[in-house]
Amino acid sequence: MKRVVITGAGTVNALGHDVAATWDAMRNGRxxxxxxxFRDVDRLTIRIGGQVKDYDPAAHFSRQQLTLYDRFTQFAxxxxxxxxxxxxLVFEGDFADRCGVVLGTSGGGLGTxxxxxxxxxxxxKNRVHPFVVPKLMNNAAASHVSMEFNLRGPTFTVxxxxxxxxxxxxxxxxxxxxxxxxxxxxxxxxxxxCFGGVKAWEGLRVMSKDACRPFSANRNGMVQGEGAGVxxxxxxxxxxxxxxDVLAEVVGFAMSSxxxxxxxxxxxGAARAMTGALRDAGLNPQDVxxxxxxxxxxxxxxRTECAAVADVFGDHAGKLMISSTKAMHGHLIGGxxxxxxxxxxxxxxxxxxxxxxxxxxxxxxxxxDVVPNVARDARVDVALSNAFAFGGLNAxxxxxxxx
Amino acid sequence: xxxxxxETMDIKTKVIEIIAEQAVLESSDVTPESTLEELGIDSxxxxxxxxxxxxxxxxxxxxxxxxxxxxxxxxxxxxSIIAGIEQLIAQxxx
Numbered sequence: 106m107k108r109v110v111i112t113g114a115g116t117v118n119a120l121g122h123d124v125a126a127t128w129d130a131m132r133n134g135r136x137x138x139x140x141x142x143f144r145d146v147d148r149l150t151i152r153i154g155g156q157v158k159d160y161d162p163a164a165h166f167s168r169q170q171l172t173l174y175d176r177f178t179q180f181a182x183x184x185x186x187x188x189x190x191x192x193x194l195v196f197e198g199d200f201a202d203r204c205g206v207v208l209g210t211s212g213g214g215l216g217t218x219x220x221x222x223x224x225x226x227x228x229x230k231n232r233v234h235p236f237v238v239p240k241l242m243n244n245a246a247a248s249h250v251s252m253e254f255n256l257r258g259p260t261f262t263v264x265x266x267x268x269x270x271x272x273x274x275x276x277x278x279x280x281x282x283x284x285x286x287x288x289x290x291x292x293x294x295x296x297x298x299c300f301g302g303v304k305a306w307e308g309l310r311v312m313s314k315d316a317c318r319p320f321s322a323n324r325n326g327m328v329q330g331e332g333a334g335v336x337x338x339x340x341x342x343x344x345x346x347x348x349x350d351v352l353a354e355v356v357g358f359a360m361s362s363x364x365x366x367x368x369x370x371x372x373x374g375a376a377r378a379m380t381g382a383l384r385d386a387g388l389n390p391q392d393v394x395x396x397x398x399x400x401x402x403x404x405x406x407x408r409t410e411c412a413a414v415a416d417v418f419g420d421h422a423g424k425l426m427i428s429s430t431k432a433m434h435g436h437l438i439g440g441x442x443x444x445x446x447x448x449x450x451x452x453x454x455x456x457x458x459x460x461x462x463x464x465x466x467x468x469x470x471x472x473x474d475v476v477p478n479v480a481r482d483a484r485v486d487v488a489l490s491n492a493f494a495f496g497g498l499n500a501x502x503x504x505x506x507x508x
Numbered sequence: 509x510x511x512x513x514x515e516t517m518d519i520k521t522k523v524i525e526i527i528a529e530q531a532v533l534e535s536s537d538v539t540p541e542s543t544l545e546e547l548g549i550d551s552x553x554x555x556x557x558x559x560x561x562x563x564x565x566x567x568x569x570x571x572x573x574x575x576x577x578x579x580x581x582x583x584x585x586x587x588s589i590i591a592g593i594e595q596l597i598a599q600x601x602x
Contacts, residue, residue, distance in 0.1 A: 150568075310555055310573040326574045368552060404574040 108341035109281045110507060111352040111450070112194070112288075115187025117180045118332030118434045118444050119155030123187055127444070128451050130433060131459035132480050137434050138317065138328050145300040151312045154298050155330030155435025173236055174249065175214035180333035180440075181246035181294035182253060189254055192337040192349060194288055196255045203286055205259035206247045207277045208335070209269030209293030211439030212302060213262075214241030219301045246294050250335075258286055267399070268360075269293050270334065270442030271492035271500035275358040277338045278502070287343045292443035294333035303329065309368070311403050317436070319400035319429035320407050320475045322466035327401040330435025334443025351507040353453045356487075357386025363497030370406055370493055375399075375413035378499035382489060383417075386503040390418045393425050393503075394485040395452045397445045398475075399493045400429020400461065401436055408470040410491065415473075426483065428476040432463040442492040446502070452485040453506040511598055519565070519597065523590050526560045540587035554583065561589075567596045 116123065119137030120130035130137065140146075141154045162171055162179055174182065196204055217240045221233040239245060244262040251260045259280060263273040270293030277291030297303070306312055306329065313326035344351060359381025363374030383390060399410055407429075415422045430448045437444055448459040457480050464477035490502045511519070521535075528535045531547040538547065544554060551573060558569050569592075570580040582588040 308555070308559065310558070310571055313574075324574065325572055369550075 107282050107284050109278050109338055109355045110341045110344050111336050111355060112339045112344050112349045113188035113190070113192030113337035114352060114447065114450060115184035115191070116332065116334045116444055116447060117157055117160070117183045118334070118437065119157060119330050120434050122160070124447060127447055128455065131430060131448055131451060132457050134460045134462045134478060134480060135433065136462055137330070141298060141303065143299055149300070149303055149307065151303055151307050151314060153315070153328055154303070155328065156298055157332050172234070173240055175217045175240050175245060176296035177210055177212070177214060177294045177333070178246040178249050180296060180331070181208060181335060182249055184292065184294070184333040184335035185250045185254065185290055188290065188335045188337050192339070194337060194339070200287065201255045202257045204256050204288045205280065205286055206251045206256050206290045207259070207261060207263065207273045207280070208247040208250065208291065209263045209265070209271070209273035209439045209443065210243055210246060210295055211264055211266050211269050212295060212297040213243035214245060215297050215302050216299045217241040219299045250290055254290070256290060264439065265498045265500070266494035266496055267436070267438055267441060268492040268494035268498050268500040269439035271490065271502055272360060272498070274336070274338070274442065274446065274502060275360060275500055278355050278358050281338050281340055288337060288339040290335060291338055292333065292335035293440040295437045295440035296331045297438055298329060298331045313402065316463050317402040317432045318463040318465060319398065319402045319432055319461050320411070320468060320471040321464045322468035324402045324404065324407065327403055327431070328435045330431070330437045331440070332434070332437055332444060333440050334447060336443070336446065352450050354505045354507045355502060356505045357382045357388065357503035358501070359385050360498070360500045363499070365497055367497070368495050370409040371497060372409050372412045372416065374497055374499050375410060375491070375493050376416045378501040379413065379417045379489060379491065382501040382503045388487060388503060391421045392487045393418070393421070393489055394483065395449070395458055395488040396425060396427040397448045397488065397490045398427050398429040399491045400431055402429070402431060406493065410493065411471040411473055422473060425474070426458050426476050426481065427473050428459055428461040430459050432461055442490060442500070446490055449488040449490050449504050452488050453504060456482055456484055458483050458485065511594055516594060519594055520590050522564055523561065523593060524586065526557055526564065527586060530557045538586060540585065540590065542586045544583060561593060565593060565597055567593070567600055569596065
């Protein structure tokens, strides 16, 4: 089995348009959530979100490209460009044929769907743009990344709601670890912040009108975000041979299905995914210093996640740090695990643990060190990244500091 | 505005009908004293019932699934739900 390392990272999200800006925001506990700005927002009950601001698509893509790139594809491409620039990899010949792309998304080109439905239903038009289908399909982002960088091997999209990115990165990890691919570009992307997207979420009555406050007793729901996180997962021998800078090592991955309820989380399912990731990595629970929580800020998730951590880690649960960065960048749904992996990389590489901001009142049901409100300097050797999706699908990655 | 006894009765009948349908029971099996838990209505069933109530009465029910006990809308029994709806309708027509 090959060792798998991360040699490139890129992102666009509400906290910044690259990794440096995102880390800076996470380090300073800055919140990227604010009033939503898009058509018909006045008809929504929920009017806040982590939108990508100061973003001009025309600064990055040609007019022809933009006719084919939904916002979720644009975010994925921008993040991939950053990650590949950092990694320095160039894909040619046989090497290109063996390298691939595995990206997560939940809504795919939801904005494109909304626009074309609006045109035919609301505006009564009988014609939509000819590229609606290739623009909205869930694999559009993965395909455009493969085309832009000549990645000609295994390329596909994983869609498991809020765990999409973690499931995608887990597949990439296994492709590289097994020796099938020397490198895989992976992560996830989401852009659901449009009228129909938020309206649908409103219906479940799990969204907060004012803020995302994970683990806080007065938390009242989740807040959505948008953006992408993309990484280069590479065979360590390959990375070492070319003298690449290693950001962290991916050491384990596990997935589980609750097989109980379509929306309510299960403690047991979450615990099995964390335990599985540790086993896969050959780690003991006490080796873990930091967990990037799923931490959505809903009553049910945070309570269940803390109970699962207590079950898996026993006494050590009270010693490790666990934080949810969703209070800063919002819940990116299918892209969330990818942006949250950046918090793990910051902890492992920079020795800074991102805080859970918006934390106001301790909740007896969440009695863990949630790194409240202020980032912390700490040596982190091992980090876990949790994602627990609607549908009861759980995916947990284990990462190690590279030295 | 106060609702007339007839209007109040219509609301009660309709709400019980909605809740009974959600619980897969006959309306006669749902009493004002019943709790949603007793009727076997889970969190998704509750959200769907509230949606049906909003559609039936053209009102907006202030309910957050994250903390039902702290929402402005009391769901502790069928009677409390009916009372809450009567209040919302009265406010709306006032």
